[in-house]
Amino acid sequence: MNERREFWHPRGLLWIVAFAFLTMSVLPESGFGIPAFARKYRLSCTTCHAPVPRLKAYGEDFAGNAFQLEGKEPARFFRDTGDPILTLQRELPIAVRFDSYVRFQTKEGMRKSDLQTPYGLKFLSGGQIAKDISYYFYFYLSEHGEIAGIEDAYVHFNNLFGTDLDLMIGQFQVSDPLFKRELRLTYEDYQIYKVRVGDVLTNLTYDRGIMLTYSAGTGTDVVLEVVNGNGKGEASPEQNFDLDNFKNVALRVSHSFGPVRVGGFGYLGKEKHRKLVQADQGGQWVNVTDNLRYLGADATLDAGKSLQLNLQFLQRHDDNPYLVHTGAMAVDTKGFIAELIWALQGEMGRSFL
Template identity: 40%
Template sequence: MFPFIIIFIMGLFLILPQQVFAIPAFARQYKVSCNTCHAAFPRLNSYGEQFADENYRMPNWRDTVLDTGDSMLALPKYVPLSIRAMAYAQVREGKYIDPVSGETEKADTDFQAPYMIKILSSAPLSDRISFYFYGILAEKGENGTVIVEDAWFSYSSIFNTGIDLMIGQFQISDLMFPRELRLTFQDYMIYRMAGITYDRGVIFSKGFDPVSIDLGLVNGNGIEENLKINSPGYKRPDHMFDNDRKKTAFGRIGVDIAGVSAGLFGLYGKQKTKLTTSAGTKSGSRYADKKIYGLDISGNVNDKVYYFFQYLYNDWGKYFDDTPNKKYQWWGVFAGVDYVYSDKVVLSVLYNYADAGDFDGTSTVYEGININTLTLTYSYYFMRNVKGIIEATYDFQSKDNDPDFVGHETKEGYILIGFDAAF
């Protein structure tokens, strides 16, 4: 009950800040420097957030389209494409451990190049409609597999109501802190653990200055294609992106007080249960309630020091088929500070903590929700859009001493050095 009391009290002081996914295509389109929207790539400044408020375009966007003599056609003068590429070398403690057999593979030193190559694009298509997408050409050693992650249309003030619409594929967690805009290599771990990253659906947004509200609905099963439609007959071409009739609803409400932003998040949906056998990696036969409650706070000091905090409380209902009368709750936080020391140097700190709660002692992979790490990152900007990073993560947890192969079987600290560029 205590977490709910905290969230209720903080809910009186909330805001929903709009976010923008700025890319170099925007800089080329409007002939401006990256630092127009970025305090330090990819971290946004206040103008970058304002850019989102105007549906991802500047007031002179019409000057950037091809003159066809047709007022009903707004084609960019060139296809707006950008590339983001990353390459790293790591020394780390983490290793692969099969959760059932305990089979282990370890590489203490690892050249991760390319770590990721992305192609990005966005353009205003009318006075009210914009489109954005990015796809991955290579990720974490998988070459030759193209994956589209963000891909959505946005429509400002549908039917002149002041309600904005976004429909497509996106990260639910972007309502709080977009993972793609973080300065650290280390992730915002509780977003991944809670399963509130990529999904397909719709978001409606409305501002009541200074309060803003977002309400959304998604399939609730990620972004994988699920079922072929074959009920009318043989070899039908379409697919169902959802694999059941259940949807996941979520929302966020907020307010901005003296430059400090805070937000209250809530989600309700269903998710397939798991079996405790095979370390919880096999699906069960039921659906369990999925409830998530969150609190986020952020702000900056003189556009130099940016701070952020996220709390998530997860109630996953009767999650295991083997224990149908037991409910499972867990919680986690992350917090960080980015200090823009100069045009060349940015220092970042990120702390990740999660408590597996009721999953402790289940001998399933969900014991691995437990995390307690501190990350320090030094970013050096050779150019506005090219940076080198040195990052170290320290793991405060002790390794498990139990006989199973799940949980904290190995430490997860690392030292990383590499490049991140967008062009």
């Protein structure tokens, strides 16, 4: 027996007005907000963002270079400790992001408005530990009115062995090599990345593991991820984060052809749980597993500096998502993302649709 489900983005009749979308940095010695990296390099936020939080190509390169500008690291920002390995920053680079919305919705013939402020409030920090080694994390103080805790938290090793090979270790979003959820401009989320099927914990949002990235220098980028596969939940009573003895693997390959970038994505995973069956007859504990996979393709088209079109198709297959001992039912889930970003006054402007 097979079940089919589909998720589409954007969806429904939903009108969203971005009331305030601010990213700011809080300095220990002052009360005004300046983004930490902009303050360090004395650059405008628009050097990397257009608009905040969406990254431009320069911002993508900066993040991919472990938050360093090659040959432009300001000596004034670091303390001389006499240790050639340690990069000790004079001030902790911290920031606060505050998101607010006004939402208008028509549902069942009724019109409703909602002031969603704050919609999200997060504390961020990131910077260098040593040459070509950096860290990044953020803590959600409030997400939809609840404390979400730590989400991104990783250490980034840049240019391993003198090559364009990078390694990230920690907690990150599996979907980051595709389209970054935290940098989207839309109110509506990328649902196909978030969906969990049946009783299975795996999706393409936060997970713990390692990520290897390699740029061939010819426009081709390769990303390999190895993750636990069960999200960012609490450790078990045995102090294990991975709840089974499997690791899930994802591979992303993309290539740029001038203003067009196309990519392919694959993910293979397996999840095992212990379940009690025949409880009315004394019960027996058995292992039940779900084998799952994602396959997808995506494309980005940059039409000058004013228009960008992002497209993504993903299909997920689970052979036993309800984790039953007998009579397993396979489920196929499909999702499509279409996103058009229009900078009305160019990338240096303040108006975007």
